[in-house]
Amino acid sequence: MDTWRSASLVATAAALLALTTACGQDQGDQSPAGQNVGNAAPAQGGYGSGDAYGGGGDGYGSGDGKGAGAAGAAGVKPAGQLAAWDSAKLGQVVTDSAGLTMYRFDKDTARPPRSNCDDACLKAWPAVPADGAKAAPGVDPSLLGEVTAADGTRQLTIDGRPMYRYAMDTKPGDAKGQGVGGVWHAAAPDGGKASPAAARPAGRTGLSTRKDPELGEIVVDRNGMTVYRFLKDSAWPIKSNCAGACADKWPAVAPVTRNDTKGILKKGFMTYVRPDGGKQQTISCWPLYTFSGDKRPGDVNGQGVGGTWYAASPDGKPLGAPK
Numbered sequence: 001m002d003t004w005r006s007a008s009l010v011a012t013a014a015a016l017l018a019l020t021t022a023c024g025q026d027q028g029d030q031s032p033a034g035q036n037v038g039n040a041a042p043a044q045g046g047y048g049s050g051d052a053y054g055g056g057g058d059g060y061g062s063g064d065g066k067g068a069g070a071a072g073a074a075g076v077k078p079a080g081q082l083a084a085w086d087s088a089k090l091g092q093v094v095t096d097s098a099g100l101t102m103y104r105f106d107k108d109t110a111r112p113p114r115s116n117c118d119d120a121c122l123k124a125w126p127a128v129p130a131d132g133a134k135a136a137p138g139v140d141p142s143l144l145g146e147v148t149a150a151d152g153t154r155q156l157t158i159d160g161r162p163m164y165r166y167a168m169d170t171k172p173g174d175a176k177g178q179g180v181g182g183v184w185h186a187a188a189p190d191g192g193k194a195s196p197a198a199a200r201p202a203g204r205t206g207l208s209t210r211k212d213p214e215l216g217e218i219v220v221d222r223n224g225m226t227v228y229r230f231l232k233d234s235a236w237p238i239k240s241n242c243a244g245a246c247a248d249k250w251p252a253v254a255p256v257t258r259n260d261t262k263g264i265l266k267k268g269f270m271t272y273v274r275p276d277g278g279k280q281q282t283i284s285c286w287p288l289y290t291f292s293g294d295k296r297p298g299d300v301n302g303q304g305v306g307g308t309w310y311a312a313s314p315d316g317k318p319l320g321a322p323k
Helices: 002-022 119-124 245-249
Strands: 035-038 083-087 091-095 103-105 144-148 154-158 184-186 207-212 216-221 228-230 270-273 279-283 309-311
Antiparallel strands (some): 083 091, 103 184, 144 154, 228 309, 270 279
16 A cells, blocks of 8 residues: 555656646746646637537537527626637637637627617527627727617627627537528627638738847737736746736737647647636746737837836747846
8 A cells, every 4th residue: 555655646746747847947926826727629728729619410500590598607607808719610719708609690780789689589699798898819999899689788799790609509619509590600809700711810820929120039929919928927836917907908818729839839838717717828837918009010019018018938938027
């Protein structure tokens, strides 16, 4: 028995050492962390570039365009920080902070915004509440608005289009509502219909690098926007200390798969589950952000803000930060 216990303790210690090593020694604040998960199956994280197209049946649902089933708890959950999920079949899809697909209804109108999904319809296609919703990274926050749904919900709109969840979607990566009745479609982050052709700018990966004339090689997202580190975060345990108003100004970078990167260190390349349930990409276990003050690719307006925000290097270091 003593031999078995010794072997077990050695194995546990080795596993912990491997994870600690992966996250490096640049520790920062050691306050408790949120949940950390690896970039594994897209269906679990809801953001990767695999199929993750829904489970069971034909993956499209059925019925007369209103679907079937009960709304359940999904109808009342806030959207939180919106994110972009890369589906191999659908292209770039907007999700809520829990990774659930959001949909648009062809019978609605955007100008003026109007929801034409009645009470019976809303049982299968719950309206996404507008309260607290934050635009997906790279999307103009002014595109977000609201309209009153048939059940009185203050419903989120993106570029005037009312947003819905589908009651048959139960986990991140499900898109069972796609094509139901020929009138329901997964929504793109800008409110349009998700399309494989519009999945990303031509030739651009989820995370890559560019040469800044002053800072050198810096990390950028798929839209070419600068990616930043926050000195008040910690890497082990992984923890973001940017929430509330801070998170509005510094949106978390949504997770990407390892094969959707170029020139990025894969050590400590993990998905961090934030306290609000949102998911955030890390490099070397450090949480990553963009800056709302950057308006176009090449902007580095967040560099040095407050003495705590710095552009991220390909290995996750804060470029230009005090030693």
